[in-house]
Amino acid sequence: MPPLDPRAVLAGRPTARPSVGVVVTVAASSVCLAVALALMLHDGASGVATSVVLALAPLPLLLAGVLALDRLEPEPPDALVAAFAWGAGVSVLLALLVNTAGLELWTPLLGVEGGTYATVSLVAPVVEELVKGTVLVGLLWFRRHELNGPTDGIIYGSMVGLGFATVENISYYAFAAPGTLAWTFVVRGVVSPLLHPLCTSLVGVGVAAAALRPRGAGRARPVVAGFAGAIGLHALWNASTGFGLGGLLVAYVAGAAVLVVLGVVLHRDRLRIVGLVRTYLPPYEPTGVVTPADVRMLSTLRARRQARERVRARLGRGPARALADYQQAATELAMLHRRYDLGVVELPAFTARRDPLLLLMAHARAVFAR
Template sequence: MTLPYRPSKALVIGLCVSSALAVIVLVLLLLSGGPVGFAVSALLAVAPLPVLLAAVLSLDRLEPEPKLNLAFSFAWGAGVAIVLGVVLTLAGQALFARAGLGEQAVDDAGTVFLAPVIEEALKGSALLLLLFRRREIDGLTDGIVYAALAGLGFAAVENVGYYLGAFGEDGVGGAVGLFVLRGLIDPLGHSIYTSMTGIGVAYALTRRGPFRFAAVPLGYLGAVILHALWNGAATTQSLPVLGGAYLVIMAVLAGLVVVTVAERRRLLGKVAAYLPGYQPTGLVTPQDVAMLGTPAGRRQALRWARGAGLGKAMGDYQQAATELTLLHLRAEREGADPRRFAADRDALLYVMAGARRW
């Protein structure tokens, strides 16, 4: 983020509280499962995280989101969403038990109905809290990234618990067997579900029209349906049913990638619409516009700059130019206070000027 970033107190407090809750949950799991079982489970839960985080963050590499916002989303999923999810699901299952349902029916209701409804509301609430940072959400891709990180945080801590349970029953073999399903075959499940809510929130913030906020509950509904589909298929213990649910979820994942690619192309296309107007400043040339307008051109320029020891300057220039394009898009979409627009524009031009001096 090139423009000055001022995190709100609520965001910082939310990050601290969520992180503390995640640590408390992990400590409780350590005390209940023992050091060996916890070490095995934590290792299996953390092992795929670097690759998954890199994959999610790569979706938004044109204009990376503030690190504090990203950390908040991940911590919210790992802390607040986990704790409240467990508490509310257990409370709901207790109500079903009081209604006279058998033990198996209560477990199935918790898995297929309560967990999707409660967990998707809690993970998605990270996006609702970020509504107050609406300038950080410039498109559907941003909503997907924030939602996916909340899902990754939730899955990481949840998986420690699941692997610990499998370790207690069948030792290392049981934990590794479950890891194959949750950590290798379906590692992005929670992220994909919650991305539906992320798309809904981002659509509401980046579109016009009186009904745009209807996208938020619709996105949440989509998240619940996908989550319930997978959980319901798992309860059947039928490989064909589980395989069918998996194909649906993978199709949704492919759709999310298509959305991000389409948005990236649209943003790069807008570079040619807005940046030529800054050629009289000497900070933008026709060659710069051509370079900034394609992913290949950006990569080639970065490779050249790194070879010349100017990688940071080129990165700063590309990011500032991208944010300048987004500033114009936001003003076109929402209108803008002229003085605020001018201040933000000049701050970005200052960065671009500093980068060009190198």
């Protein structure tokens, strides 16, 4: 069999190199991030180095938690990096500019304290969720095949939110009043590190729902609902600062409720994906690419992990990597069939995507099944 690039096949592209869109997004986001940081320094930020360290401290743990949710059908690393970069760069700069303009508008009317509260409670939630969610709508238009269900929407939304929260925390720490840096870190980095990921995940769920709908007027509804939920939760959290501990408790309970709901959605989506594997892969058994044992192995994360461990122990890392590619390609194949049945993918596009996946599965089987 001819050489095959598994990364390119799994990404659905001719090459495994990042696409032009990803490169442009990351480059533009990097420029925006540099401008945003320069504006912070110009405004008199202090202790920037310490602020960066504090903002980055919880990030590895948060990223690990998000990526742990993405094990059944991992998203392309370049798309995840682009989502994080958009949140940290473009979103931060646009939100900074618009929020500052809102503050200047409200302050003459309501005074410094009232103008700040109005901007934080009314302007910031709308602006920030719109600019963060824009990249998710972009995925719907340009990389729709990556959105196979609510899990994907939550993953991408969380990455955007984490990027935004990290840079926003730098500004909060850098402008903290003397003697309040430790308390600010507790509030931002310990008590509420999931606010932005939670809010933008709601947009991601709406975008993912739209991606599984055929063309028509109904496709926009879940996207609008996702934005409305994100803005509402964000506004509730920001407005709670004006009502003391009681208001904070209400906002925290609402956030915890959203977190629980998203956890249930993730669990149900995992069961859905397993069901797709059991439904769409058995017809390929006569080809020899799939066996009944493979279907059983693909049905749980634990069975997948154990299979890779056995192959690694007996044959080495290369065959274990081939088995991992097989597992992901098989999952992609099942979800491709589902999109085709929903009318989201036309027959030519279905065939063009299916055949390389089957070829990759055959190549991988030749390596790990020997």
